[in-house]
């Protein structure tokens with residue numbers, strides 16, 4: 001489906017619903033008595049208690065489970081400075097996600113100012129109502145000024161869930177999630193990217209490849225939630241594992257000015273066999289021509305519909321890269337993926353081990369009848385950002401998506417990583433990861 005189709009469908013849905021969220025009363029008003037308890041005169045009771053002790057507002061009002069999603073509309077998704085009114089559908093969407101994924105009541109607050117001092121002042125003044133403030137889509141450098149000014153002091157209740165520094169924001173959001181009844185340890189998006197070591201066993205693995213260490217980095221989505229400094233941190237920690245080769249399987253960067261810098265960081269990562277990349281759908285979304293130009297300035301081979309042979313001692317590792325079909329719904333798009341997989345490994349005959357980079361895990365279903373592909377490394381799904389025991393909770397509903405983890409069909413194995421980045425700043429039981437695979441003879 002084309003992007004324009006989504007735009008049209010979304011507009012129809014928004015028009016039909018007149019907005020995506022609303023308020024639901026928690027108690028019925030069916031009698032004069034009900035009214036006297038919910039409103040006057042009974043409501044004077046909790047009011048007096050809060051007047052005596054402000055902390056009781058968290059026990060007696062909506063405050064403890066309510067978040068303000070605040071924006072000035074200056075840096076909205078990929079839309080830029082569209083202003084507060086046009087930002088409202090996006091902020092409604094963020095509020096909807098708070099409710100859907102964490103049962104938190106969030107409300108969009110789109111401010112009619114782009115003056116940092118006025119934003120700070122406004123947020124301070126509305127803060128009494130909310131358990132947390134989620135600053136969203138405020139352009140740099142004002143976002144940093146706003147964020148720093150609103151950072152809670154040691155004696156202050158958390159009021160600032162900042163936008164640009166994801167890790168710090170996650171720490172700030174945790175208390176809100178905690179009071180919302182989401183168990184600690186389930187909310188994981190603030191954790192450092194894990195580097196799980198995943199041993200993979202193959203019956204015919206040549207001796208030269210025994211113990212080979214492959215680091216997969218996928219779906220970083222450098223941008224609002226993951227910064228270059230996070231990638232730097234990841235690569236520093238990965239270096240201690242001494243990967244032999246680093247494979248980057250798409251959706252690298254969503255912030256245009258950072259793209260080349262991201263590739264420069266990746267190419268600087270020490271790996272004796274090199275750093276290689278394949279495409280994801282976000283490379284197309286962000287401008288494939290410009291991105292190919294960035295790759296041309298680096299030493300990172302971008303493998304699209306092609307592969308190459310990498311000598312490892314006396315053995316050879318064939319590495320192929322599938323193109324991304326951009327959308328994978330129609331039969332035509334599946335056919336594009338199938339064709340791409342075939343092209344990517346077309347020259348692999350006679351090689352000792354064939355590894356395919358494919359942003360899409362569905363490549364497994366092409367690889368099996370094709371034969372000769374030992375391992376596929378995929379991403380894209382983010383594990384749907386909800387997991388339990390190392391699998392996506394959505395696995396039973398979409399078994400054909402191979403959403404997260406290790407899969408095997410006949411002689412081909414697949415690992416779909418949950419990825420490093422996020423579409424949205426929520427992950428539950430599905431932490432960001434950059435797996436390190438070690439190859440072994442079965």
Ligand SMILES: [Fe+2]
Nearest residue numbers: 251280281380
């Ligand atoms: Fe993707």
